Amino acid sequence: MESAPSRTAMFAAISRGLFRLENAPPWVLDDALALALVGPVWQRLRDRFDPMFPVTVLRESRAAVCTRSRYAEDRLATGDFTQYVILGAGLDSFAWRRPDLLGSLTVFEVDHPASQAWKLERVRELGLPLTDRQVFVPVDFEAGPVEDALGPAGFDWAQPAMFCWTGVAPYLTAQAIESGLRTIAAAAPGSEVVLSYRADDAALDDVGTEFARIYTPIAAAVGEPLQPGWPVSEIERVVGGCGLKVVDHPTRADLQQRYFAGRADGLRPYTFETLVTARVI
Numbered sequence: 001m002e003s004a005p006s007r008t009a010m011f012a013a014i015s016r017g018l019f020r021l022e023n024a025p026p027w028v029l030d031d032a033l034a035l036a037l038v039g040p041v042w043q044r045l046r047d048r049f050d051p052m053f054p055v056t057v058l059r060e061s062r063a064a065v066c067t068r069s070r071y072a073e074d075r076l077a078t079g080d081f082t083q084y085v086i087l088g089a090g091l092d093s094f095a096w097r098r099p100d101l102l103g104s105l106t107v108f109e110v111d112h113p114a115s116q117a118w119k120l121e122r123v124r125e126l127g128l129p130l131t132d133r134q135v136f137v138p139v140d141f142e143a144g145p146v147e148d149a150l151g152p153a154g155f156d157w158a159q160p161a162m163f164c165w166t167g168v169a170p171y172l173t174a175q176a177i178e179s180g181l182r183t184i185a186a187a188a189p190g191s192e193v194v195l196s197y198r199a200d201d202a203a204l205d206d207v208g209t210e211f212a213r214i215y216t217p218i219a220a221a222v223g224e225p226l227q228p229g230w231p232v233s234e235i236e237r238v239v240g241g242c243g244l245k246v247v248d249h250p251t252r253a254d255l256q257q258r259y260f261a262g263r264a265d266g267l268r269p270y271t272f273e274t275l276v277t278a279r280v281i
Contacts (some may be wrong), residue, residue: 005090006115013038014046016031019062031069031097047251060207063260069092073160076101076162083162084106097108107134113138116136140219157186160187161188179228189280190280211272244280
């Protein structure tokens with residue numbers, strides 16, 4: 001339906017919510033609002049799709065969804081940014097989870113108008129507070145460039161910004177990814193983007209390969225088909241060609257050491273997606 005939210009955004013929120021229910025703390029991300037934002041349908045979606053995946057695949061995929069959000073928020077917290085742009089924000093709950101950061105930031109949530117309208121209705125139903133620090137920017141990514149909407153929404157291209165672009169690129173063509181990176185490269189020097197992209201099939205381990213095999217037809221069936229993966233060298237070439245400099249490109253082992261070290265359950269993120277941070281120079 002045109003008025004329905006992105007199904008893949010709902011899947012991501014369900015993963016963030018179930019992660020804290022199914023795993024012992026410490027949690028790499030504690031998103032207590034995720035399931036509430038999805039609403040009661042989260043149980044039906046879980047019951048329908050979870051049986052399709054082996055338990056190990058579910059655990060690592062949920063860990064990865066939480067890791068990419070935590071990683072972006074860590075970059076944000078340690079940088080000198082006044083603006084946080086979440087591209088493809090979906091049901092992200094950052095503005096309510098991190099009031100400690102919101103006080104010095106303006107958060108721009110950019111998403112498809114239908115998904116954003118649905119989210120705002122859920123926000124109203126839940127009675128979540130809204131402030132002028134949280135700006136909703138409805139954008140049809142296929143109809144026009146993001147910059148045409150950000151400026152009128154109050155985004156200042158002369159001030160440093162962090163762009164969070166996670167969980168989106170695996171569904172985008174190479175042309176769309178390059179267009180988005182060039183837009184970000186026009187931001188103030190020192191601005192950064194955290195991008196998660198689909199890893200090349202050759203880089204996947206058994207769990208990553210199994211996730212791709214099962215999830216690919218699911219994504220296609222809900223109208224959000226996956227695109228081919230990227231080798232590390234190729235994504236770095238594209239990032240550089242768009243006017244950005246790669247400043248962090250952690251491996252799965254890096255992320256495991258940062259966020260999962262010392263756990264008795266061996267939890268780690270899957271290899272299906274890779275994270276990279278690039279800076280405007």
